[in-house]
Amino acid sequence: MSSFDLLAAIQQVIKMVPAHEGTGTIWTFPWDEKITLLTTTGLYASFFLRDVVNTHEFRCHLSQNLSNSDWEAEVHSLEHDWKVNSEGVVTRSDAYLNVTFKPSCCDECGKVVKNGRLTCLCWADEEDLKKMDIMLSRH
Incomplete structure (x- = not known):
């Protein structure tokens, strides 16, 4: 499985998570989970899943794919949680991927918007509406 296929598979699963403020x-997996990927040289290599998921590139790409016109998603660095029994032996070691969802904001004025920028009615909207009126009046 290539890294792109892995990313696509993970995105499909995570997109099923409903966004709320x-x-x-949104995802937990064993800290020591390993995956095998085909490298650019054509050889297979094993990596810790946490090392792939915790890259800045992966988290940014996932944030973009989880964001929409209503919600901005920020994917955080992985958290590591473990439990140790009374004998000092680690009984569980998990990675947690957390996401913060917040309402989308207008790129121009920063107001919270719903269903895209044209609902905040800021100065940028007024300019866009004037342009649309001019174009419509020409037809």
Whole structure:
């Protein structure tokens, strides 16, 4: 499986998570989970899944794919949680991927918007509406 296929598979699963305002865990997996990927040289290599998921590129790409006209998503760095029993042996070691969803904002004025920028009615909207009126009056 290539890294692109892995990313696509993960995105399909995570897109099923409904967005709501706030921060929550959207994915957990064993900290020592390994995956095997085909490298650019044509050889297979094993990596810790946490090392792939925790890259800045992966988190930015996932943030963009989870964001829409209603919600901006910020994918955080992985958190590591473990449990140790009374004998000092680690009984569980997991990675947690958390995302913060917040309402989308207008790129021009910063107001919270719903269903895209044209709902905040800022100065940028007024300019766009004037341009549309001019174009419509010409037809």
